[in-house]
Amino acid sequence: MTRTQQVEQAFSHFDVYNYRDPNIEVWNGKSFPKELLYSIRMSDRLSKFAPDSPDHIRLAVRCQHIGRWEIPRNTYPMDRKGYLQWRNALKFHHAKIAGEILTTCGFDAETIEKVKFLLLKKELNRNAETQLVEDVICLVFVEHYLDDFASKHDDDKVVDILKKTLIKMSLRAKEEVSNLPLKPKVSQLISMAVA
Template sequence: MANSNKLELAFLLFDKANTKDPNVEEYLGKAYPKELLYAIRMTEKLNTFKPDASEALKLTARCQHICRWEIPRESYEMNRAGYLTWRQDLKKFHAERASSILKEVGYDEETIEKVRFLLEKKQLKKNEDTQTLEDIICLVFLEFYFEPFAHGHPEEKIIDILQKTWRKMSNEGQAAALELPLSKKSLTIINKALNS
């Protein structure tokens, strides 16, 4: 099977898994399973930010949150230690779920291992694909999820999260973030975070 056909089939199977998300998000008057919409946004952002991305990176962007609802945050202690454990468990869970689909599609072990490596966010700031994935994650968060998130949290927490997000990004990612179609309110708090 040609790689482009494999990629399309992998996307189809990732999306099929994510259509089972019971959480729904409205976007432009249409209801989507939450993680399906997130996956589509990740692919679209990667295509814009890095159109020549490797196949492993394209696959990873599409399955980065695959079936995330199956391990809810509430099933862990609601403190920092619980949050960090949840995040680590999610990385392993996504890697396992994605690997089984990639094997089904017929990807070779090398590609599957690359996707696992990226899903586990290894060598951030050192590996180019890992860094690009992190940039895409941050850009999608800032464009689509930041404002609703900010609405329900105190400003000092938002500023802290923005500063941490900014530090994770490359110079190219930071430049792309400043070009996002953000509201005046979001831009104001982002500028405050970057200048404090």
């Protein structure tokens, strides 16, 4: 098996796992398990933003939310502290599942550790590869999820979250936002956050 085939096999395993997500999202008139659609969007954005990324980044991006539904948000306190605890638990959950799948696919220990490193968001703002994965996460959020999120929350809360999102992004990723196909309301909220 070539390395390309091995990566494609891992993608397939990730997708099969995420296909079990009971949460459904409709996109372009077709229903998808939510985290399967998210993983496809992540890979698509990486291919546009950093098409020459090495395999471990492509793998980490594809399994960024693998098994996310298995730890529901309401299993932690519904406050800021509980949210952060939930997010931290998810990172380790994703890394564990990804590690098991990559081992099954025959990846070497170094590649598996690199993927887990990225899923755990280690050295964010200091490691270029972790930053790249974070940029893709933020761009996918703005392009595909911000409009729906904004419709459920008041503008001040959305602008505050956007400010926090922009802080996590590289300059290049911030510039890329202007190339995304955004609705006028979303563009307005981003402008407010930048101001």
